[in-house]
Amino acid sequence: QVQLVQSGAEVKKPGASVKVSCKASGYTFTSYDINWVRQATGQGLEWMGWMNPNSGNTGYAQKFQGRVTMTRNTSISTAYMELSSLRSEDTAVYYCARAPSIRDAFDIWGQGTMVTVSS
Amino acid sequence: SYVLTQPPSVSVAPGKTARITCGGNNIGSKSVHWYQQKPGQAPVLVIYYDSDRPSGIPERFSGSNSGNTATLTISRVEAGDEADYYCQVWDSSSDHQVFGTGTKVTVL
Numbered sequence: 001q002v003q004l005v006q007s008g009a010e011v012k013k014p015g016a017s018v019k020v021s022c023k024a025s026g027y028t029f030t031s032y033d034i035n036w037v038r039q040a041t042g043q044g045l046e047w048m049g050w051m052n053p054n055s056g057n058t059g060y061a062q063k064f065q066g067r068v069t070m071t072r073n074t075s076i077s078t079a080y081m082e083l084s085s086l087r088s089e090d091t092a093v094y095y096c097a098r099a100p101s102i103r104d105a106f107d108i109w110g111q112g113t114m115v116t117v118s119s
Numbered sequence: 120s121y122v123l124t125q126p127p128s129v130s131v132a133p134g135k136t137a138r139i140t141c142g143g144n145n146i147g148s149k150s151v152h153w154y155q156q157k158p159g160q161a162p163v164l165v166i167y168y169d170s171d172r173p174s175g176i177p178e179r180f181s182g183s184n185s186g187n188t189a190t191l192t193i194s195r196v197e198a199g200d201e202a203d204y205y206c207q208v209w210d211s212s213s214d215h216q217v218f219g220t221g222t223k224v225t226v227l
Contacts, residue, residue, distance in 0.1 A: 035216065045154075045162065045205050047216040061215055062120075095161055103209040105152035105167035112161055 002026035004096050004110035011116045017084040020113045022096035029077035030054040032098040035106055036070065036081045040092040048094075050102060051079060059102070086117045121210040123219035130225045131196045139222045141189040141206035149208040151189040153182060157202045165204075166191060193224070201226045 007021040022034060036048040049060035051070040058070045069082045079096060094113045097106035124142040131137040141151060151169050154162035164173050166182040169189065179194045193200055206219035 037218075044221040045156075045207075045218040047218060050216075059214055062213070097162075102214075103150065103211075105164050105207070106154075106162075107164050107167075107173060109161040109163070 002108055004098060004108055006094075006096060006110040006113045009114040009116070011118065012086050014087055014117055014119055016086050016117075017082055018086060018115050019080055019082040020094050020096075020115070022079045022081070022110050024077045024079070024098070027098075029072075030074060032100055033102060033104075034070070034072070034079040035097045035099055036068075037095045037097060037106075038092040039095070039112075040089075043092075046092075048081070050099075053079060083115075086115075088117050091115065091117045120213055120215065121208070121217050123206055123208065123217055125204075125206060125219040125222045127220070128223045128225065130227055131193075132227045133196055133198060135196055137193040137196050137200070137224055139191040139193075139204050139206075139224065141191070141219045142187055143189075143208065144187060146187055146189050146208065147185045149184075149210075151182065151184050152207045153180075153191045154205045154207065155200075155202045156205065162205065196224075196226055198226050200224060 005023045010018050030053045033050050035050045038046050051058045053072045072079045096110040098108045099106050153166040155165045156162040165176050165180050169184040170182040181192045183190050204222045210217050
């Protein structure tokens with residue numbers, strides 16, 4: 001079945017970087033954009049950016065410009081989101097989600113990856 | 120930046136109708152998507168392009184969009200519909216996806 005499976009929980013110190021993976025299966029990886037969305041505990045959904053796995057083109061939310069990098073490895077149908085210069089406010093669950101194109105709805109979501117930033 | 124405003128909470132009795140609004144400047148000119156999120160779970164798409172339902176989503180879920188307000192309607196509400204609901208649009212002026220503030224639906 002179509003699914004996105006994310007990597008496990010991470011604990012990082014302030015100032016460090018984290019790289020979360022999102023492995024796609026059940027569909028052609030390069031045919032759908034991958035978006036990244038995060039959610040702090042008890043808070044709403046926050047869009048971070050998107051990547052086209054076919055071209056590698058990306059678009060980042062202004063809030064994360066300069067701190068986030070989205071990449072992919074098409075040979076293993078996996079997308080990655082790396083966030084640098086971590087601070088406590090980055091503690092959240094990070095989701096990947098696919099969409100047919102940049103304007104479309106996110107029809108399949110990963111299970112989420114908890115990232116905790118703590119000294 | 121584009122802002123989507125939702126009521127923080129909506130309460131509804133079983134079997135009744137819940138209406139969740141999503142307000143935004145001229146939102147009727149945009150395509151609105153809706154997600155349901157239950158505690159500890161990832162969001163699930165329930166309505167896309169204002170009023171279309173993905174396969175597997177009950178017909179009790181419907182959507183509309185006009186003027187400055189989009190609405191998600193849940194008819195014949197069941198206990199299992201208790202969740203947070205988020206609207207979403209693509210803002211072409213900023214090339215950003217935007218999520219609404221979220222609405223917690225409580226089934227009485």
